[in-house]
Amino acid sequence: MISSLGIIGGGVMGEALLARLLAQGQVAATAVTVSEPFAARCEFLNDRYGVRCVDDNAEAAQADWVLLAIKPQVFDPAVAGLADLRSDRLILSILAGVPLAKLEAAFPHEAVIRAMPNTPATVGAGVTAIAAGQQVTADQLSQAQEFFAAVGRVVTVPESQLDAVTGLSGSGPGYVALIVEALSDGGVAAGLPRAIATELAIQTVRGTAELLQETGWHPGELKDRVCSPGGTTIAGVATLEQNGLRSALIEAVKAAALRSQQLG
Numbered sequence: 001m002i003s004s005l006g007i008i009g010g011g012v013m014g015e016a017l018l019a020r021l022l023a024q025g026q027v028a029a030t031a032v033t034v035s036e037p038f039a040a041r042c043e044f045l046n047d048r049y050g051v052r053c054v055d056d057n058a059e060a061a062q063a064d065w066v067l068l069a070i071k072p073q074v075f076d077p078a079v080a081g082l083a084d085l086r087s088d089r090l091i092l093s094i095l096a097g098v099p100l101a102k103l104e105a106a107f108p109h110e111a112v113i114r115a116m117p118n119t120p121a122t123v124g125a126g127v128t129a130i131a132a133g134q135q136v137t138a139d140q141l142s143q144a145q146e147f148f149a150a151v152g153r154v155v156t157v158p159e160s161q162l163d164a165v166t167g168l169s170g171s172g173p174g175y176v177a178l179i180v181e182a183l184s185d186g187g188v189a190a191g192l193p194r195a196i197a198t199e200l201a202i203q204t205v206r207g208t209a210e211l212l213q214e215t216g217w218h219p220g221e222l223k224d225r226v227c228s229p230g231g232t233t234i235a236g237v238a239t240l241e242q243n244g245l246r247s248a249l250i251e252a253v254k255a256a257a258l259r260s261q262q263l264g
């Protein structure tokens with residue numbers, strides 16, 4: 001159980017983590033302070049989750065655990081003056097691109113974890129990669145793993161891999177949403193009503209992911225199992241190859257990883 005949690009930035013990811021941590025009983029609402037400059041957003045978080053929401057990062061940063069959930073672009077002003085408030089907190093950052101070196105320079109006396117979750121965290125189906133800073137103990141690392149396990153799977157990676165993680169699983173829900181939308185468009189183009197097309201597209205992506213996860217099959221093996229000789233799937237696959245689906249996705253992950261590096 002987390003004794004006290006401060007969340008700096010009550011946006012999409014701050015709320016996703018907050019909601020799941022509360023639902024899982026990892027922290028009590030009375031032990032959470034969110035700092036968020038938008039008054040309407042603060043009111044919403046307070047009404048919905050019963051947490052204290054303030055417009056003062058220093059108040060949230062008094063907690064034992066501090067989650068940084070602001071945009072990388074506002075990192076410097078958002079953390080200014082927070083370092084000297086305490087010297088024994090566990091600082092968790094989910095900021096894209098911001099390296100441990102920069103986080104540790106901002107919180108020089110403390111244990112800092114850099115993490116990259118993703119939006120399926122909202123429904124507990126996320127995946128988070130974490131990398132530990134120099135002052136993190138084995139105990140703190142396992143506490144951080146438990147923290148992010150509240151929103152899905154957790155992998156621990158060397159920090160050098162976190163920009164690539166961001167390009168793949170951090171940004172990936174955006175790519176998959178585009179794929180689902182496009183599959184639904186294809187269904188509509190082929191004559192399906194929109195609602196049915198979207199339901200089929202979502203369940204096909206979900207079912208395929210579950211099948212791969214449960215069987216451990218190589219994705220190529222699954223593709224081969226779906227493709228009947230001279231059948232429909234190979235006709236579709238050939239069209240995707242002609243239109244560069246694979247290289248488009250490879251380039252997307254590389255571009256997002258590069259952007260993550262630039263944000264740091």
Ligand SMILES: NC(=O)C1=CN([C@@H]2O[C@H](COP(=O)(O)OP(=O)(O)OC[C@H]3O[C@@H](n4cnc5c(N)ncnc54)[C@H](O)[C@@H]3O)[C@@H](O)[C@H]2O)C=CC1
Pocket residue numbers: 008009010011012013014035036037038041057069070071072074077078094095096116117118119170
């Ligand atoms: N959205 C996503 O899918 C993911 C985002 N991230 C990272 O999570 C972080 C937050 O992203 P989102 O939640 O999507 O952004 P967001 O824009 O929804 O939330 C950021 C919140 O910070 C508040 N804020 C702005 N300036 C502030 C300040 N000086 N002090 C305190 N709060 C301030 C904003 O009002 C906003 O509510 C980013 O660093 C992003 O790289 C990581 C993984 C996935």
Ligand SMILES: O=C(O)[C@@H]1CCC=N1
Pocket residue numbers: 096166170171
């Ligand atoms: O687009 C972004 O910068 C953030 C980081 C990963 C997902 N969303």
